[in-house]
Amino acid sequence: MIYRLILFASLVFVLTISGCCQRGIIKDATFEPENNRPVYVMQVGDSDELGLIQQRFKIQLKSREGSNIYFYASESLLDSLKEIGYTIQQADVNQVEFRVVKVFKKGTEEEILKTGIRMINREKDHWIIRGNLIQLQLLSTKGYSIKKMETEVRPRQVEIKVKDKKDIQYINDIGVDIFNSVEKAGIGFIVYGAAFDYQIDLMKSKKYEVIIKQ
Amino acid sequence: MKQFIFIFVFVVILSSLSNAGILTFTAYRTPAQVETDLNLLATTYPALTKITSIGNSIQGRQIKVLKISSTPNINDNKKGDVVFLALHHAREWLTVEMAMYLADELLARYSTDNELATDINNLQIWIVPIVNPDGYQYSYTTYRNWRKNRRDNGDGTFGVDLNRNYSYQWGITSSGIEGSNNPLEDTYHGTSSFSEPEVATIRDFLSGLTNFKCFLTYHTYWELFLRPWSYTLSDPPGEATLNSIVERSINRIAAIHGHTYAEEISYRCNGEATDYVWNGYRSAAFTTEMRPTSSSLGGFAPPATEIIPNNEENLPAALALIHDAARTGLWMKDYDGDNGSEPSAEWLGVGWSHAFWESPDIWTDPAIPVAGTTVNLKIQIRNNTGNQMGNVTVEAYYNDPSFSIDFPDLHSNLIDRKIVSVPPGGKTIIMDWNVPEGLNNNGENHWCVGALVKHDEDMPLTTQVQRTSNIACRNFHPMIVTSSMVFFSSVFNPLDHAAEVKLNIDKKGLPFGVDVTPRFSVPRKDVSIVTSKYRKARLINSRGIILDPKESINLPIRLRLPDNIKTGTEFDVKVHYSLQPLIAGKREVIGNGNTYHIVVGKK
Numbered sequence: 001m002i003y004r005l006i007l008f009a010s011l012v013f014v015l016t017i018s019g020c021c022q023r024g025i026i027k028d029a030t031f032e033p034e035n036n037r038p039v040y041v042m043q044v045g046d047s048d049e050l051g052l053i054q055q056r057f058k059i060q061l062k063s064r065e066g067s068n069i070y071f072y073a074s075e076s077l078l079d080s081l082k083e084i085g086y087t088i089q090q091a092d093v094n095q096v097e098f099r100v101v102k103v104f105k106k107g108t109e110e111e112i113l114k115t116g117i118r119m120i121n122r123e124k125d126h127w128i129i130r131g132n133l134i135q136l137q138l139l140s141t142k143g144y145s146i147k148k149m150e151t152e153v154r155p156r157q158v159e160i161k162v163k164d165k166k167d168i169q170y171i172n173d174i175g176v177d178i179f180n181s182v183e184k185a186g187i188g189f190i191v192y193g194a195a196f197d198y199q200i201d202l203m204k205s206k207k208y209e210v211i212i213k214q
Numbered sequence: 215m216k217q218f219i220f221i222f223v224f225v226v227i228l229s230s231l232s233n234a235g236i237l238t239f240t241a242y243r244t245p246a247q248v249e250t251d252l253n254l255l256a257t258t259y260p261a262l263t264k265i266t267s268i269g270n271s272i273q274g275r276q277i278k279v280l281k282i283s284s285t286p287n288i289n290d291n292k293k294g295d296v297v298f299l300a301l302h303h304a305r306e307w308l309t310v311e312m313a314m315y316l317a318d319e320l321l322a323r324y325s326t327d328n329e330l331a332t333d334i335n336n337l338q339i340w341i342v343p344i345v346n347p348d349g350y351q352y353s354y355t356t357y358r359n360w361r362k363n364r365r366d367n368g369d370g371t372f373g374v375d376l377n378r379n380y381s382y383q384w385g386i387t388s389s390g391i392e393g394s395n396n397p398l399e400d401t402y403h404g405t406s407s408f409s410e411p412e413v414a415t416i417r418d419f420l421s422g423l424t425n426f427k428c429f430l431t432y433h434t435y436w437e438l439f440l441r442p443w444s445y446t447l448s449d450p451p452g453e454a455t456l457n458s459i460v461e462r463s464i465n466r467i468a469a470i471h472g473h474t475y476a477e478e479i480s481y482r483c484n485g486e487a488t489d490y491v492w493n494g495y496r497s498a499a500f501t502t503e504m505r506p507t508s509s510s511l512g513g514f515a516p517p518a519t520e521i522i523p524n525n526e527e528n529l530p531a532a533l534a535l536i537h538d539a540a541r542t543g544l545w546m547k548d549y550d551g552d553n554g555s556e557p558s559a560e561w562l563g564v565g566w567s568h569a570f571w572e573s574p575d576i577w578t579d580p581a582i583p584v585a586g587t588t589v590n591l592k593i594q595i596r597n598n599t600g601n602q603m604g605n606v607t608v609e610a611y612y613n614d615p616s617f618s619i620d621f622p623d624l625h626s627n628l629i630d631r632k633i634v635s636v637p638p639g640g641k642t643i644i645m646d647w648n649v650p651e652g653l654n655n656n657g658e659n660h661w662c663v664g665a666l667v668k669h670d671e672d673m674p675l676t677t678q679v680q681r682t683s684n685i686a687c688r689n690f691h692p693m694i695v696t697s698s699m700v701f702f703s704s705v706f707n708p709l710d711h712a713a714e715v716k717l718n719i720d721k722k723g724l725p726f727g728v729d730v731t732p733r734f735s736v737p738r739k740d741v742s743i744v745t746s747k748y749r750k751a752r753l754i755n756s757r758g759i760i761l762d763p764k765e766s767i768n769l770p771i772r773l774r775l776p777d778n779i780k781t782g783t784e785f786d787v788k789v790h791y792s793l794q795p796l797i798a799g800k801r802e803v804i805g806n807g808n809t810y811h812i813v814v815g816k817k
Contacts, residue, residue, distance in 0.1 A: 034368060045746025047384040048711055050406050051798035052753040061405035064385065064395060069406075084752045085744035100370035100398060120398065130369070130398060149370050154357070155400065165480050172481040175399035177361065179509060180436045181480045189480065192509050194359070194400065 029101040029146045031137045033093045040078065041091040043067045057081070063096055070096045094133040100153060101136065103127045104145040115139055120153055121197045128153050155194035157213040160203055163188035167208065174202050234326070235318030239521045242307045243314065245350050248343055251314060252280055259321045262286060262334070268342070269415025272365045275347035277415050280317055282339040290338065291424035294539045294556065298341045298532065299416065299431040302377040302487065304349025304360045305514040308504055308524060309432035313343035315525035316532055330533070333540035337427075340419075345412055346376055358515060363412055365404075367397035374404040377433075378483065380417075380490035381407035381797065383445040383710075393484050403485050408798070420491070421800030425556070427539035428675045429491045429499040430532060434514060438503040439463045439475045439531070442492040445484040450492060451623035451708075452677035454609075455666070459498060459538075459673050463531035470527035473505070493710070494795075495802055496620070498535070498675040504528060538673045543599040544606060544636060545683035546575040546665060552683075554598070559680040561803040565718035565790040570679055571806045572786075573686035576665055578647065582692045582811070585659060586651035591629060593665045593686075596640040604635045607668040608643050612661045614654040618708055619806055620677035621664030621685050629663070656704035656768065660691040660808065679806065689808055694815040698775050700733060702768035703789050703808055707761035711795035712747050714758040717769060720788040727776030730787050732769060750796040760796065775814065783814040 039062055044050045050069065053059060057077060062070040070091055073081070078088055103112065104126045113119065115138050117131035128149070131139070140146055155177060162168060168181055168191055177194040184190055195203070195210075203210050233239065236258060237251055256263045264286035267276040283293065300306075300313035320339065324331050344350055348364040362373025378384075378393055384407035385393055393403040408414045420426065441456040443449075450456065460477050468474045491499035505524045506516050516524075542554040548570035552558050559568040575594035583589045591610055597603055611626035618625045630645040647663070654660055664687040666674060674684035693701070707713045719730050751760050761767060771789065792805040 045749070047381060047407050048795075048797050049746050049750055049753075050385070051381050051408065052750055052796065054406050054408065055798035056753050061409065064405055085749045098369040098397075130396075152357075152370075152372060153398070168480040169482060172401075172483060175394040175396055175401055177400035178481065179513060180507070182508060191480075192513075196398065 027148045029099060029136065029148050031099075031133050031140065033097050033133065037072050039070050039091045039093045039096055040073050040088050041068050041070050041096075042081065042086045042088045044069055053081075063098075092134075094137075096132065098130055098132050099136060100128065100130045100149060102147045102149055103129055103139065104147070106144055112139065112144070119198050119201075121156075153196070155196045156200070158193055158195045158200065159211040159213060160191040160193070161187055161189075161209040162191060165189070167206070170206065171203065171208075174199050176203075233315075233319070233522065234322035235315070236322065237314060237318045239311055239315060239525060241518045242521070243310060244354060245344070245347060248310060248314065249278075252278060252317075252343070255280065255317055255321060259324075262321055262324060268419045269411060271346070271348045271412050272363055272410065273348040275351070277342065277345065277347060277412060279419065280341045280343070282317065282320055282334060282341065283337065284335045289424065292555070293336060293338050294425045294427040295423040296337055296339045296427050296536055296539045297420065297423075297429045298339070299345055299429075299487070300342065301344045301346050301350055302431065303375075303433060304346050304353040304362065305358060306432075306434040307350075307353070307514070308434045308516065308521065310343050310350070311521045312432050312504065312525050312528055313341050315521075316529065317341050317343075319529060320536075329537075333536050336540040337536065338423075339536065340423075342416070342419075345416060349373070349376075361400045362402065363410055365410065367402075369397060371397045373397075373400075373402065374410050375401045376410055376413050377431075377487055378403035378485040379407060379410050379413040380485050380487050381799070382485070382490040382493040384485040401483070407485060416487070417490075417799055420495070426495050426497045428497055428535050429488065430535060431487050431499075431501050432504060432528075433501055434504045435506055435516070436479070436503040437473055437475045437505060437507045438479055438501075439467065439477055440479060440488070440501040440503065441477075442489050442499060444479075444486040444489050444501075445482055447482065449624060451618070451620040452492075452496070453624070454622055455668075455674055455677060456492075456498065456500075458607075458668055459500070459535070459675075462534060462670055462673070463500070463502075466530035466534060467527045470530065471523050473527055475502075479503075494797070494799070496676045496678050496681070496804070498538075498673075500535075502528060502531070534671075534673075535675075537671060538675055541672060542683045543597065543672045544603060544667045544669055545596050545598070546573060546594065546667065546686035547596070548573055548680060548683075548686055550574055554596070554683045556683055557678075557681045558683070561792050561805075564716075565720060566680075566792075566807065568680075569720065569788050569790070569807055569809065571662065571687050571689050572788075572809055573665075573688045575686055576663055576688040578690070583647070583649040583661075583690055585649055585653075588646055588648050591645045591647040591663065593643045593645070594640060595634075595636050595643060595667050597636045597638055600638050602635060602637050603669055605669065606634050606636050607666075608632050608634060609666045609668070610645055610647070610663060611666075612647070612650075612663045615660060615662045615689070615704075615706075615808065619804060620708075621666060621679060621687060623677060623708075626664070656702070656766075658691065658704065659693075660689065663688050663690060678804065687806070691808060692811045692813065694813050695773065695775065696815045696817050698773060700770050700772050701810070703771050703791070704766060704768050705761070705791055705793075706766035707763060707793055709793065709795055709804075710763050711797050712750055712760055712762050713793040713795045714751070714756050714760055715767070716758055716792045716794070718790045719771065720790060723785065724787070725779065725783060725785050727779065728785065729772075729774040731772050731774075733772045747796075754796065756796065761793070773812070779814055781814055781816045785812050786810065787812055 300309035488499035548558040579590040610629040
């Protein structure tokens, strides 16, 4: 009876420990496309044209770069688009599919940036980056430990001192989340908002004074 | 006496401040509480309200609209539509409170405020308290500072900025601002305009309105009252009209608790809601960024004690827009039988229902203005308020019609501006007009004179003549003709979009034997030249003449006179034209017409 109790307690102990360890394990990031479907690319003239395409065909857009749109399509949809006058090519899905992942630090930041990834945030023991599947594969082959994000990455609350309204426009154009700005005599403007590290880097390169609040 | 006046004014202000409604505003509502309170309003005021789901969010939550109207179950196209939106951005909880407060006050005051009741009886007021229900829920449960919706972008990031997802100047533009194409960023604009079901829902809802008057979208924070454009520093058409409303709104807000909202924001952004509405509908559209002014005062999370004063100060601006939309107090006729209804004319597919560019309330002395001379321009302002109306602004402009169809717009030339008092019934205003020397941009002796009437209690909410009785216009286009001829009617596309042109000649009233026919045909599209304009036309199966933005075309029209027509015979040839932009969604028809006043000269 006692042995059974000990055995049972041990089993419970082992299961508990393995559960804890399981929760502590961060999953490896994968570098496979989310599905096997081919991705196509074509050019559109402007957003009105893209809107008309969506109205008529409701195509499943994957992403857009400039006037190039990347999308999934059936053969019949491709035929319809070609009939209207579009020139369509198949895209390399590994170049247009991106991931935001965690990379544990190894070596220098310059080395990792050479792959073309974008640095998002720098944390104590890891970097949060955004890269396409080819870039992430390359990092993996170089021995970096790449993991999925357990939670969504958040920007940092910042205060930015600038001289001119044109600077505020620049801050907006690089995608900083602007809360508000205040004109201050002798300084220019103080902009309150939230930014990722790559945006902070861009602002600092323009000699803006950036204070990270949290 | 002064003390009495002071006490009277104080009491009036206090009574307007007191919360007349049934809801409380001492804490921020959870998403579930908003649902409960909307239902409470609907059950308390069943004769004035209707709640409808107008669409679903990306995660499948319903987007609800509260309709306030004396006929809530009927879609009455004679009544103007006024739209209020809140919570495009998830963290801006105060906007939900404002939307609920607005609804609560309108309903509570209906039975006690005769003026407001009359306004509501003439309108369909639509309030969407939560445009972004998924974001709201996420902001409540997980991350207070969340802004976007909750689309899974597929790369580990979530969300699209709903107020960057509207189509006008979205993304691929020549404006110089592309907007954020990075899904990680809080201002990410999505894979295409209207990619987000929440924004597509608003688009579809607006396109279903039959008499869309004006639009106000609530945001926080900064204390700003903004008009289009957001995407550029350049002024929009109708800038003077929009500015008048902005100034009035700021004054009304400041009068309550002393907070003077500013009228400019420090940066441009595209894909924004009010730009979409003003461009696509020419219905007055505004953004209010409400309290506070800074993060030190709470930022997106001001204390709950701020809810009531914030709502109190923003209510008068909303009530003023409602009043503008509801009433025809000061007005001008667009044509002889016009009774002041808005719109006064509709595009019937083959022409306008009425030629609204021949206002009988605008005329000159002498009747046919001669180039290079000064004439008396006379404008009849009608007043059916029953009261003497002081501080009425009357403005007159002339346009080169080849550039514009808005009054006023960026090319409008101010003739004069007068501030007058208009008695019950009306008054004729006289101005001196220096008729331009020479011809317009198309080589025609053709000018459009437009008149606007504005009052603090009665503002035009558009620049489109037929859609507001505050604006009227008159073509002046005399032609002396001695024999059959071909003349050219110029059509110009002033829009930022390619547009399909339709032209129709009204043959009613032509003297016997006179014939007027277009002599153009739709050019065959050369399929070897595949341009964006061509593809757009194919996408919507357009078969008409397409003009690129700012492109003009001269369309030949043949005028045939019978041999026996008498010298001195006068008649009008009315040419109706319309432009329909090549855009997705509802393609509002704009345009007007040319009236050629033909005088048969001696051969």
